[in-house]
Amino acid sequence: MMAQFISKKDLLAWLEKLIQERTLIAPARTNDLLLFQLISRVDDIVLNSNTELSPKECFFPATETLFTVRTNEGHTELVAETVDRETVIFGLRPCDAMGIALIDRPFLAEPADTLYGQHRARTILVGLACSQPKGECFCTSLGGGPDDATHLDILLTEVEDGYIVQAVTERGKEILPPVAERELPLPPTPSLEAIPTEGLPEVMKRFFEAPYWSRLADRCLHCNICAYVCPTCYCFDVRDYSTKGTVERVRSWESCQSPGFTRIAGGYDPRPTKGARLRQRFYHKFLYFPEQFGALGCVGCGRCIRACPVNIDIREIISDIQRMGAKGGA
Amino acid sequence: MEPNPFIPYLATLKSKLDLTPDVKLLTVELEDPALQDSFNYRPGQFAFLSAFGVGEAPFGMVSVSYRKQGLEFAVRRIGTVTRALHELEPGASLGVRGPFGNYFPLEEYRGKNMIIIGGGIGMAPLRPVITTILDHRDDYNEVLIINGARTPKDLVFAPEFDLWGKAPGTTLELTVDRGDESWEGRVALVPDVIRELKPSPHNAIAITCGPPIMIRFVLQQLKELGFADEQIVTTLEGKMKCGLGKCARCNIGDKYICQDGPVFTFAQISKFIEQF
Amino acid sequence: MDPSQQIREKAKELLTSGAVQCVIGYERATDGVTARPLFAYEVEDVDRFIFDQTCSHNLTRYLLDKRDKDTAVVAKPCDSRAINLLLNEKQIQRERVFVIGVACQGVVETEWNHVTERLQTRCELCRQHTPVIYDFLVGEAPEEEPPSQAYPDVSQIEARPIAERRSLWEGHFSRCIRCYACRQVCPGCYCTECFVEQLDPLWAGIRIAPPENEIWHTIRAFHLAGRCIGCNECERVCPVNIPLSLLNRKLEKEVDQLFGFQAGLSAEALPPFATFEKEEILE
Numbered sequence: 001m002m003a004q005f006i007s008k009k010d011l012l013a014w015l016e017k018l019i020q021e022r023t024l025i026a027p028a029r030t031n032d033l034l035l036f037q038l039i040s041r042v043d044d045i046v047l048n049s050n051t052e053l054s055p056k057e058c059f060f061p062a063t064e065t066l067f068t069v070r071t072n073e074g075h076t077e078l079v080a081e082t083v084d085r086e087t088v089i090f091g092l093r094p095c096d097a098m099g100i101a102l103i104d105r106p107f108l109a110e111p112a113d114t115l116y117g118q119h120r121a122r123t124i125l126v127g128l129a130c131s132q133p134k135g136e137c138f139c140t141s142l143g144g145g146p147d148d149a150t151h152l153d154i155l156l157t158e159v160e161d162g163y164i165v166q167a168v169t170e171r172g173k174e175i176l177p178p179v180a181e182r183e184l185p186l187p188p189t190p191s192l193e194a195i196p197t198e199g200l201p202e203v204m205k206r207f208f209e210a211p212y213w214s215r216l217a218d219r220c221l222h223c224n225i226c227a228y229v230c231p232t233c234y235c236f237d238v239r240d241y242s243t244k245g246t247v248e249r250v251r252s253w254e255s256c257q258s259p260g261f262t263r264i265a266g267g268y269d270p271r272p273t274k275g276a277r278l279r280q281r282f283y284h285k286f287l288y289f290p291e292q293f294g295a296l297g298c299v300g301c302g303r304c305i306r307a308c309p310v311n312i313d314i315r316e317i318i319s320d321i322q323r324m325g326a327k328g329g330a
Numbered sequence: 331m332e333p334n335p336f337i338p339y340l341a342t343l344k345s346k347l348d349l350t351p352d353v354k355l356l357t358v359e360l361e362d363p364a365l366q367d368s369f370n371y372r373p374g375q376f377a378f379l380s381a382f383g384v385g386e387a388p389f390g391m392v393s394v395s396y397r398k399q400g401l402e403f404a405v406r407r408i409g410t411v412t413r414a415l416h417e418l419e420p421g422a423s424l425g426v427r428g429p430f431g432n433y434f435p436l437e438e439y440r441g442k443n444m445i446i447i448g449g450g451i452g453m454a455p456l457r458p459v460i461t462t463i464l465d466h467r468d469d470y471n472e473v474l475i476i477n478g479a480r481t482p483k484d485l486v487f488a489p490e491f492d493l494w495g496k497a498p499g500t501t502l503e504l505t506v507d508r509g510d511e512s513w514e515g516r517v518a519l520v521p522d523v524i525r526e527l528k529p530s531p532h533n534a535i536a537i538t539c540g541p542p543i544m545i546r547f548v549l550q551q552l553k554e555l556g557f558a559d560e561q562i563v564t565t566l567e568g569k570m571k572c573g574l575g576k577c578a579r580c581n582i583g584d585k586y587i588c589q590d591g592p593v594f595t596f597a598q599i600s601k602f603i604e605q606f
Numbered sequence: 607m608d609p610s611q612q613i614r615e616k617a618k619e620l621l622t623s624g625a626v627q628c629v630i631g632y633e634r635a636t637d638g639v640t641a642r643p644l645f646a647y648e649v650e651d652v653d654r655f656i657f658d659q660t661c662s663h664n665l666t667r668y669l670l671d672k673r674d675k676d677t678a679v680v681a682k683p684c685d686s687r688a689i690n691l692l693l694n695e696k697q698i699q700r701e702r703v704f705v706i707g708v709a710c711q712g713v714v715e716t717e718w719n720h721v722t723e724r725l726q727t728r729c730e731l732c733r734q735h736t737p738v739i740y741d742f743l744v745g746e747a748p749e750e751e752p753p754s755q756a757y758p759d760v761s762q763i764e765a766r767p768i769a770e771r772r773s774l775w776e777g778h779f780s781r782c783i784r785c786y787a788c789r790q791v792c793p794g795c796y797c798t799e800c801f802v803e804q805l806d807p808l809w810a811g812i813r814i815a816p817p818e819n820e821i822w823h824t825i826r827a828f829h830l831a832g833r834c835i836g837c838n839e840c841e842r843v844c845p846v847n848i849p850l851s852l853l854n855r856k857l858e859k860e861v862d863q864l865f866g867f868q869a870g871l872s873a874e875a876l877p878p879f880a881t882f883e884k885e886e887i888l889e
Contacts, residue, residue: 030781031847052845053783062783062814066336069382076382076423080334106576113576114334135637135719208603218668219643223787225845235578237812238336238571239805242383249336249380252812253783254577260803262579264569265387265409268542270606274671283603288584306718309787309843310663311635311642385805410805 004179007162014177015042026090054231059119069247083118090126095139095301097151099231105293127152136302141195196322203325204287214275219310226304227255232297256280338425358401370395373458374593377428381414388570390455404454430573439535443472449540453486455565473500478520482513521547531557559597609657612744617652631680632661637719662713664837667793678704686737687835687870688793707740709747728838757859781846782819788840794833831857832877835870
């Protein structure tokens with residue numbers, strides 16, 4: 001088929017140009033980790049694997065100031081933060097693009113989150129298809145795919161000595177590098193292990209009270225690793241910080257797994273047990289989020305599987321629940 | 331451009347009044363008079379009050395919008411934000427974000443017998459319900475108010491008891507868990523008072539708010555008297571950070587207390603997947 | 607009999623007799639090569655128990671979740687020191703805990719789906735190959751000389767100039783995302799309200815940024831001074847590869863030099879910072 005093609009050399013030149021004109025964020029290595037980072041040298045970009053943390057931090061940073069309180073001669077003013085820089089995220093995978101589209105739903109729902117909206121409006125997503133998905137990847141079981149261009153502005157697919165370029169949106173077309181038309185076959189789509197997600201919300205409804213959750217929670221540490229590496233987890237905390245007369249209202253990541261997440265002043269906690277908290281994460285992803293927004297809250301990127309120190313494996317949980325559902329009962 | 335929903339309106343504390351040893355009535359006015367005028371809300375709705383430098387917390391409005399007598403909040407000192415709010419002096423600057431949430435559909439209850447059951451600081455969201463009903467007295471049938479607290483000093487709206495008790499067709503039953511030297515009234519738990527008074531479920535709506543344990547037993551008593559789940563209404567509390575359905579903290583199942591609530595009937599609550 | 611089989615038989619015996627309600631040990635993880643904790647409540651579950659050099663987790667921290675239940679736990683020598691620590695600090699009751707001690711040749715460095723042959727640093731420097739407390743011993747301790755230098759990793763950093771050390775740690779702390787996995791996995795971190803959650807005074811708060819991250823890690827290290835038993839789980843679980851064990855071991859070295867004390871070696875000895883002798887009052 002006729003495809004738009006860019007050579008590796010031309011791609012590097014285009015990336016150099018983006019570094020000059022905008023803020024370029026792409027995967028780069030730090031201390032044996034692959035993380036989305038600000039790129040100042042094209043050579044720092046590493047594309048052979050997916051990152052440890054998802055790119056949600058480009059739209060929903062780990063810590064963000066919402067506004068500052070300035071007091072001047074008894075007069076108080078609230079100064080909102082704004083996002084000014086034009087950003088391009090390069091090298092993001094289809095699963096992560098889907099993750100961003102999923103967290104768009106709560107953040108951009110009325111009333112829209114202003115800062116998130118500004119980040120989104122000023123960011124262009126240039127994706128890279130996966131030629132070698134990891135063993136833990138299961139995006140195809142969640143409506144995505146290793147070469148799915150949906151939710152991206154541009155998708156690149158690696159071929160010999162270059163990339164096939166697909167401009168998906170108008171914004172993508174606007175920044176497209178110079179490409180050549182070439183007769184090229186699209187590489188075959190890699191296949192992934194199928195995880196039984198069909199009808200999951202309905203089955204989840206039946207097992208809310210099952211002892212399965214507290215048993216699973218036995219080994220859960222209730223840290224925040226799974227939620228923080230996840231492209232679709234979006235809980236946050238808000239608190240004021242006061243330093244030398246300036247007050248900032250700051251929002252930071254938090255997770256429903258933290259002990260005390262739902263504890264109110266005075267000490268009452270509606271979700272005091274490990275089992276209840278662990279259950280909340282999976283019910284949010286597989287029942288409440290679909291009930292609210294019509295899609296499962298997971299993209300199959302596999303990060304939580306790799307990162308969990310005690311091997312709470314979301315694929316195992318899905319399979320266990322479906323098996324419990326098939327057996328009947330509850 | 332849409333306003334940033336995280337940014338509060340600037341407001342000034344007009345007055346603070348001690349209601350109980352740990353509850354103060356804070357009257358707040360938005361700095362912008364046009365905003366203050368158009369800030370309309372219904373009984374049941376809440377707003378976040380910001381003590382700048384400490385943080386924000388949600389409080390039900392205890393005033394009624396239509397009287398235009400300022401925004402009133404009954405704040406119980408229990409954590410860092412409430413302590414900071416208590417320490418503000420009149421004239422101080424604070425923030426108001428809201429109004430959020432749904433409200434008691436009082437128009438739907440016209441012609442009905444209203445039974446208002448509150449315990450402790452739970453009377454706060456019920457006070458604007460009572461004010462509205464008594465201001466539109468002819469729209470409602472019999473009114474029974476059962477108000478309990480730990481001790482006589484903890485009855486939150488004592489200055490209004492005279493008004494409530496003397497309103498036509500209105501009965502005010504006060505009760506405390508523990509009396510003191512000057513208390514001559516009833517000493518009993520709120521659910522026991524319900525059992526004693528046996529209000530009829532016929533053409534009635536019961537609105538209740540208080541500590542979770544009180545609500546559980548109030549519900550039990552009302553069901554024993556024949557009240558249907560749709561006739562019992564409450565307002566739920568939860569830890570909240572955004573009020574916008576985004577921080578995913580106050581959810582019960584797919585319902586957010588800040589958006590789908592805080593007012594829920596027991597018919598709705600009994601369908602919740604998670605029981606708090 | 608290999609250790610896995612010994613553990614299975616002991617677990618079966620304990621569960622059948624009702625001596626314990628739960629046996630905490632290891633099983634194979636879903637990647638097929640690493641290990642994960644296993645909580646066995648029924649006899650049918652015991653065949654899943656394994657023990658080999660991938661069994662890195664310190665299972666003793668789970669005893670804090672099972673305080674009111676009779677529980678057996680598989681403990682390597684380092685893990686067993688945590689049991690002594692929790693007994694010292696009155697966090698668990700001796701009668702409720704059955705320790706299946708395992709004599710250990712060391713555990714290897716692993717990550718998801720990847721097992722190396724490299725011993726973890728703490729194992730290379732380990733001075734106890736037999737658990738310091740146990741009710742049943744599995745395996746035989748290897749015959750080995752303890753290492754000549756106890757803290758070569760710490761000394762190496764100490765030898766570097768201050769500016770270099772500062773820059774090294776700033777780099778590490780800047781990556782921290784405050785997941786608190788280090789705290790949650792640690793048997794010594796059991797405060798019902800951690801200082802980092804306190805709002806008044808606000809020590810670090812919720813901001814995820816280098817200054818607050820530094821406060822978090824340094825104060826936590828100080829809270830563990832004289833208490834850390836060196837399982838290095840904090841470092842293993844860190845998702846952003848912060849070498850946390852260096853911080854803890856630095857303070858462990860200081861306490862060792864100042865007080866001649868190592869945490870968790872006996873169930874009776876009290877940690878230095880929890881003890882006050884009249885003789886300590888300086889004139």
